[in-house]
């Protein structure tokens with residue numbers, strides 16, 4: 333039985349709790365959150381997709397407000413780090429130093445230097461660390477990658493990705509809206525699509541981004557073109573300036589020579605393969621969501637089971653690097669090379 337601790341029990345901490353609970357052979361035994369009222373406040377958390385209303389059985393959990401104390405006493409095999417992004421690097425490193433495997437939410441960290449520190453400690457400790465780039469595991473996105481890689485419908489001519497919602501305001505102290513702590517909309521939200529673009533097509537040579545800003549100069553809506561050696565047109569658009577009544581949209585259109593792949597969370601059917609010849613179909617995808625599937629993958633890796641390489645720490649770092657270039661490009665209003 334894997335003994336798991338969750339560090340930061342807000343929206344994602346509770347989402348991880350639900351995922352761990354659904355897995356056989358793992359049990360969440362401890363929670364660490366600085367909020368001493370975490371039990372009562374737990375009911376308040378909400379997020380972009382789904383909700384976290386599944387009851388949490390606090391009676392079976394050891395509660396901590398200090399990470400080191402939890403690491404020293406709870407005898408854990410793994411932790412989920414579901415903290416504000418500014419804490420990802422130091423807390424992941426502390427857990428690795430304590431000999432605990434780490435699943436850390438995306439984005440890996442606020443900057444490339446912190447990502448490098450995390451990678452160095454993961455290597456030194458020999459423990460498993462995985463970053464929560466759940467879109468690589470999201471069933472329809474994973475299927476899109478499989479279809480593209482198969483080459484069955486020819487090369488990709490163009491691909492457009494969108495991730496649009498209103499600003500995340502569910503955190504107790506509104507840390508998401510503080511760029512120093514979250515990296516802002518581009519690093520927090522849009523990185524999902526940046527990382528998926530990297531997964532499909534590799535690191536782009538350069539990015540060209542345009543962005544709208546809020547009154548304080550923070551980016552609230554971004555459109556990026558990812559530039560490669562050939563002429564394919566790859567764009568991703570992300571924003572948290574939508575009105576709250578809009579809800580949340582994650583979607584893509586992927587244009588291949590002999591078929592177009594369409595996904596939109598807000599439509600029914602959400603996922604369609606529109607071939608040049610024949611009927612439109614909805615390809616079969618794995619059951620579950622990307623959060624459950626990525627945590628299942630992590631648990632298998634800890635147990636030493638053979639797993640496909642879906643995401644690496646270096647790729648998670650590179651997604652942070654590409655987003656930094658996107659922010660620079662939007663600020664300078666010019667193309668920025670990825671070095």
Ligand SMILES: NC(=O)c1ccc[n+]([C@@H]2O[C@H](COP(=O)([O-])OP(=O)(O)OC[C@H]3O[C@@H](n4cnc5c(N)ncnc54)[C@H](O)[C@@H]3O)[C@@H](O)[C@H]2O)c1
Pocket residue numbers: 339340341342343344345364365366367377379397399414415416417419437438439464466502503504520
């Ligand atoms: N993968 C996804 O789809 C997805 C979705 C939302 C958020 N996230 C990421 O997950 C992370 C957490 O986001 P969230 O929405 O859960 O935020 P949240 O504000 O809902 O939760 C953060 C929790 O951490 C606690 N906390 C803060 N400082 C702490 C400390 N020093 N020690 C212990 N606990 C502390 C807070 O009290 C809070 O309960 C962020 O990095 C965010 O980018 C990922």
